[in-house]
């Protein structure tokens with residue numbers, strides 16, 4: 001049994017499945033933004049890893065990593081069993097599935113040409129499935145993260161510059177060999193999508209994403225003469241698909257933030273999430289100190305020990321309650337994980353087992369692993385995520401508790417419990 005107090009730390013109670021990271025079944029979310037916008041605070045709010053925070057630019061140089069958990073109703077309730085999770089946690093019939101977060105150094109204009117800490121941090125983000133752009137919604141920092149008069153900076157400029165900078169980074173990778181690629185394509189009749197996929201392989205960009213983007217912008221894949229004019233548009237299209245950006249309006253607790261948040265929502269016309277990373281860290285810390293009871297995502301808290309809390313913190317809590325929780329419904333941090341996993345990526349949860357009558361693995365653990373996979377994943381693709389040999393030698397899948405046999409093309413459903421039967425022992 002895990003301890004509730006340890007649930008949201010990177011605790012030892014979270015037993016890692018052997019193959020989790022190796023096969024990329026855990027999503028990786030990169031946290032980006034200009035210096036001092038609150039990236040490390042946001043990581044701490046999600047994971048309580050204690051990354052260093054400072055009110056000066058470039059506090060973070062080397063990336064910080066942490067695990068946060070997305071919630072999903074667990075199948076244990078429907079099956080009426082008490083589970084023994086291994087790769088995730090289960091509390092009161094809710095599974096908490098791990099999602100990895102990476103907080104990197106701040107991004108300043110011109111980083112792709114080496115300014116600030118240059119491209120190093122972008123290279124740290126190569127494997128990220130999605131990027132969260134933390135924006136200082138209070139508008140109190142310039143482009144370099146230096147403090148300016150509160151509200152005097154327009155956060156919309158941050159959104160634009162970050163997109164441009166990531167595009168410039170991808171372009172710099174392509175540019176190195178662009179001329180050679182074109183020559184090769186013409187001489188050997190090789191398609192652009194093939195060459196680009198090879199070039200961008202380190203960024204974990206799928207070939208299909210490149211092919212779709214090429215079609216979308218109207219480039220002819222095997223005609224190098226059509227590439228130049230649309231190259232910038234192509235890079236932006238690929239970036240949007242391969243590294244989608246979620247915008248977080250951080251420091252929403254500040255007086256100048258609401259106006260900027262509304263303006264950003266109107267002008268960008270996309271989902272923007274109001275967040276106070278600092279308030280979330282405070283609430284979670286006090287929960288761990290047992291002065292109050294608070295669970296991430298809760299719309300409120302309950303004070304447990306007024307005396308230990310002290311007057312100053314009690315006043316701060318009152319302010320958090322009136323200016324933040326009552327106004328926005330929560331600190332906003334937990335919603336972002338759900339949004340990324342279930343709205344943006346359309347993930348479903350699948351439970352692989354060995355024994356379909358007991359829902360156990362080889363060691364008798366009940367519903368040990370729960371994996372997030374994209375909706376539309378087939379039984380065979382899922383087998384391949386567990387082990388490439390399982391896909392190659394796939395025979396069939398067996399669903400629990402029905403015992404129904406399913407073939408390679410069966411599309412997995414949310415909360416499917418499945419045994420993969422393959423010729424590999």
Ligand SMILES: Nc1nc2c(ncn2[C@@H]2O[C@H](COP(=O)(O)OP(=O)(O)OP(=O)(O)O)[C@@H](O)[C@H]2O)c(=O)[nH]1
Pocket residue numbers: 033034035036037038039040041042052053054055056057058059060061104105106107250251252253254275276277278279
């Ligand atoms: N009011 C308020 N302050 C915040 C919030 N989040 C972060 N801060 C403050 O912003 C400052 C910078 O926070 P960091 O988390 O170090 O910012 P960063 O983006 O990681 O900065 P670099 O590592 O230098 O790029 C600190 O003083 C934080 O306390 C928030 O939600 N509200």
Ligand SMILES: [Mg+2]
Pocket residue numbers: 039040041052053059060103104105
């Ligand atoms: Mg930092």
